[in-house]
Amino acid sequence: MNEKILVVDDEKPIVDILKYNLTKEGYSVLVAYDGDEAIKIGFKENPDLILLDIMLPKQDGFSVCKKLREKITSPIIMLTARGEEVDKVLGLELGADDYITKPFSMRELMARVKANLRRVAISGPLDSEDIIKLGDLELDLKSYVVRKRNKTLDLTFREYELIKYLATQAGQVFTREKLLEEVWGYEYYGDIRTVDVTVRRLREKVEDDAANPAYIITKRGVGYYFKKQ
Numbered sequence: 335m336n337e338k339i340l341v342v343d344d345e346k347p348i349v350d351i352l353k354y355n356l357t358k359e360g361y362s363v364l365v366a367y368d369g370d371e372a373i374k375i376g377f378k379e380n381p382d383l384i385l386l387d388i389m390l391p392k393q394d395g396f397s398v399c400k401k402l403r404e405k406i407t408s409p410i411i412m413l414t415a416r417g418e419e420v421d422k423v424l425g426l427e428l429g430a431d432d433y434i435t436k437p438f439s440m441r442e443l444m445a446r447v448k449a450n451l452r453r454v455a456i457s458g459p460l461d462s463e464d465i466i467k468l469g470d471l472e473l474d475l476k477s478y479v480v481r482k483r484n485k486t487l488d489l490t491f492r493e494y495e496l497i498k499y500l501a502t503q504a505g506q507v508f509t510r511e512k513l514l515e516e517v518w519g520y521e522y523y524g525d526i527r528t529v530d531v532t533v534r535r536l537r538e539k540v541e542d543d544a545a546n547p548a549y550i551i552t553k554r555g556v557g558y559y560f561k562k563q
Contacts, residue, residue, distance in 0.1 A: 338362045338379060340385070340386075341353060342366045342367075342372040344387065345387075369394060373398055380406060381408060382451060383408055383451055389415065399425060400428045403428065410432075411430070411431065411447070414435055426528060468501055480494060482540060489539060495517050497540065497560075499517050509556060
């Protein structure tokens with residue numbers, strides 16, 4: 335079955351060109367022109383990926399992203415005409431997996447879409463173990479669930495992929511570039527700030543004290559690693 339992609343943008347010319355190119359690549363495309371419609375369609379159809387503009391009628395993309403994340407774990411790529419760093423960071427902190435700034439090349443957008451969908455498709459255990467226990471955390475690689483003290487954590491797909499990658503190779507330090515390549519699935523088109531924001535968001539969910547992490551540790555000048563328990 336073709337992957338479903340929800341395109342959310344109030345500019346019809348942009349929607350039309352995105353729909354044309356995505357359809358040509360074999361994707362099934364859903365369309366929403368405002369925030370309310372995006373949430374309604376998103377909850378009903380549970381798309382495999384969402385392209386979400388920030389500037390929308392009724393509810394902006396930030397609000398839509400936050401609400402969709404209450405039920406949907408599929409990758410969300412934010413589309414924005416703004417260049418301010420705060421917008422990009424806020425989108426990531428609200429649960430977006432990636433962002434791309436308008437105007438963008440269709441080649442770059444397609445690379446982002448394919449990379450995010452590819453990571454979802456190949457997601458699975460990195461070894462034969464179904465359960466990995468590290469301190470108070472338990473990673474269920476079969477069910478794609480992370481628990482802390484038997485309580486299931488509300489992680490997005492990207493957050494789960496990141497902690498799985500780090501935890502299954504505990505003690506090994508990874509650069510931001512390496513994490514971007516392995517977890518997000520691309521090199522050239524990525525932005526290492528995406529890694530930093532996702533790590534910060536993940537720490538807020540898995541750590542008792544995000545400011546003094548016990549699991550996901552920063553190696554200054556290098557990157558991140560999961561501390562052996």
